Structures are given as C-alpha cells and as structure tokens.
Amino acid sequence: MNNICPSCKKPFIRNHTPESYLDENCFDCSFWLKKITMPEEDEKRRVIVAGQHYMMGANTSGPRGFGGKRFVINFNDGRTVETCNLWFQGEISRQFRARLPDNARFIPIKMEKMKMCDFFDVEDWMIIGPLSEDLSEEEKNQKQIEDDFNQEDDDTVV
Numbered sequence: 001m002n003n004i005c006p007s008c009k010k011p012f013i014r015n016h017t018p019e020s021y022l023d024e025n026c027f028d029c030s031f032w033l034k035k036i037t038m039p040e041e042d043e044k045r046r047v048i049v050a051g052q053h054y055m056m057g058a059n060t061s062g063p064r065g066f067g068g069k070r071f072v073i074n075f076n077d078g079r080t081v082e083t084c085n086l087w088f089q090g091e092i093s094r095q096f097r098a099r100l101p102d103n104a105r106f107i108p109i110k111m112e113k114m115k116m117c118d119f120f121d122v123e124d125w126m127i128i129g130p131l132s133e134d135l136s137e138e139e140k141n142q143k144q145i146e147d148d149f150n151q152e153d154d155d156t157v158v
C-alpha cells in the first residue's frame, strides 16, 4: 500500500492527483523536484530568499499573491524587479536547498509604497533599474515636505 520515496526514503501514500507526482517521488519531493526542473522562461520569475521559494505572477486584476502587496526584489543576476503579485510556495526542504539556492533579496520599501497596487500599466511585471538614485531623490523630496510642514507648524505656533 505504502510507497517509498526514492528521494527522501520515507513511506507515503499517493493521495493527491496523479500529476502532483514526479515519477515515484512523494508529494513534497515531487513538488521541489519540479521546481528544480522548471522551464527556463519561468526561471526569471523565481525568487528564493533565505530558503523560501516564491514565484512572481503576471500583473493581473485577478487574485494576487500576498493580497497584492508590493515587493521590490534585487536578484543576484543584477535585475531589480517590482511586483505586486508574489506567490509563496513554502520553505524548500533541506535536501533540495543546494539545488535551489537563494537567488535574490528583498529591498525594504517605504511604508506608503507598500500599499496594494491599484493599477496595471505594464505588460507583465515591472522591470526597474537600480533603486538607489530614485530613493535618494524621493527621500530628498520627503525631507523637503517635512521641513515645509515643520516650518508651517512653527509659524502657527508663533
């Protein structure tokens, strides 16, 4: 009745749909093995940070990962990508970590930018350049606004 998974050597019962399984592997191992052998065009949508596996979906008005929360991702290959449709697949099993190494990091973004995306004016996901210049310019603007605001406050007090 029980099958033995050739990857993790654990017994398991095939109680998921047949296409969930890769060869004789258990559900979990099949899941990660399929991720390892992902089609090349999907590779650029793959995000692995700290052993956690994510996929960027297309811009869509349909259901979005993390409820449409915005993420800025800096890939080890130099790409910086902004997405509002990131899906989480889970923590990669230890035995597959070496074949699914981290490929990116999340760039912290300002609170007001974290709000859900409410429009989609780009083809798929937004490819943007290095963020440092944009942010520093924005930071300066924010500083100016805060200074003005504080200035007004002072005037009101006087």
Ligand SMILES: [Zn+2]
Pocket: 005, 006, 007, 008, 009, 010, 025, 026, 027, 028, 029, 030
């Ligand atoms: Zn297994």
